[in-house]
Amino acid sequence: MKQFKGRVVVPGELTAEAVVSKQGFNCLASFKKALLPLPSGKEAPCDDQNNENIYGIKMAGKALCLPLTIGSTTGGMIIYCVGDMGRLPACMLYSKEVDPVSAAGIILNDVWTDTPMPVIDKLGDEFLDYVQNGMKINIHKDGTVEVF
């Protein structure tokens, strides 16, 4: 087990399985299938062809580990809408500072809904080097992340 400490963006305490994007996570491209009002989108399989780490891997209910998000500025709104559909990851864990695009979606969920998604950022490069798809993750309200 390794422990990491980051900044709490939205507090939360949970256990989930890691889904790890070692490269910039493109919200619009990744959540395209999740946004389809079809059963195939329910588990939010990553639909970003350019993301060789997690293309096709289910993200709903998982601990999404990433450096930061990239791409379209629809990203934050996409997070908000995917949240409304109940298809978001259980939490998002950033190795770098959360980027403004996804921060918008995270804050919208926090302020405008009753189902905020816990988010921790600034976990450091070592966190992203260490964590792998399928590992077990515990997160705590003080920004501590345990990876098993």
Add this chain to the structure above:
Amino acid sequence: MFLTEEQQAILDGKLGETKAKIMKTLIKYGELYGADKMVPVTQEYGHLVTNAGVISWKAAFNLMQRLIDDGALPREKFTLDPRPYDKNIPCSPVEKLIFKIVYSQQKRYEKQLWQLGKKDEDAHTCTCYLKEVGNIPKKGDILSWAESSAVVYANSVLGARCNRNSGILELFGSVLGLVPAFGFILDENRKADWIVEVKTTKKPEAQILGSAIGMKVVDQVPFVKGLDKFIGNTLDEKTTSYLKDFGAATASNGAVGLYHIENLTPEAIEMGENIIKEGAKTYVIDDAELERVKASYPVIWEDPNAKPKLCFIGCPHLSLFQLIEWTKKIEENLKKNGQKKVTVPTVFTTATAVKKEFDKTEYADRLKKTGVIVSFICPLTYSASPGSSKVPVITNSNKFRTYSTARYYTDDEIADFITKEVK
């Protein structure tokens, strides 16, 4: 964050619960990045990224309805990204049916847009900064915009100040006429983290150069050296069209919100190399590097050898200069390949205001004769429909490639491809 009395009153609910929540959202957004105050939006018009009545974006439309119902309307009128479909674009009956389902919120959203303050009927384009559209910030203007390609253009080519805001947040900034002071709003964050040295033997394809830089620097600021010798030192229509496509690729293949081009863009001219941070990293781009980047794009057609059924050129929307240049290019290639009309159904996308100007030129008729369709749509949203995502599409846009199953070709490759017999 320091708030003025007026701002504190909004947060305390003196102007209603909805505006209080908007203020709370913007404060949280700013405080994440250490903003110590709000600054007023100074650009005459906003720009929204939310462009389509997508069935699964209901949460966004419900939120917009709340703004309308509670009178929390933007202080400024706005332009917004292009509409998602156009009946003039060839598609099967099944695709048509799926469009109707996927974009079932379109009518509702169109009504909301007028209630919120859409600038005019020509307001739908990702290239709002073109002179025909008329949403053109001045140097130093503070914006509350979204749309990655427009934000990077406004910051870099026009010297305006805007963060990479997300959809809805840009609307919130317009409602209060305020944005938190962080990121590209502040001088210190407009300095370059990277020096990019362009050492190619010929003018690099804008879309691949932008892609390479976006993938390398991700969200940091590049200072590009050696490009001015290929594209000149004047921000004329030819050069700004190049920078439009270059920037869109940096912003979609990475998360670039601001770039500087040596001897060309306003802050690079004003500050020279003083705009480069101490200890900036260096990225050298030569012919081999561009080839490597291009070869890395995956081909995800169900049948990689399928004949293309559609070609999109114009993501971001084409400028008037590009429409004319592409008309000439298609004509030249048709002649070279012994054809009268394009052999792959081809759509040029542009703003309706630009199309109106194009239609006044001799080139409009000439283009029509080649069989190319000119449309106002967003190819990206078009192809996001599940009915269309399986159609083998080709494009010269790196942004479009990133968000769809479309296959990328350079300008020259695609002009040749669509004007010769398809085998």
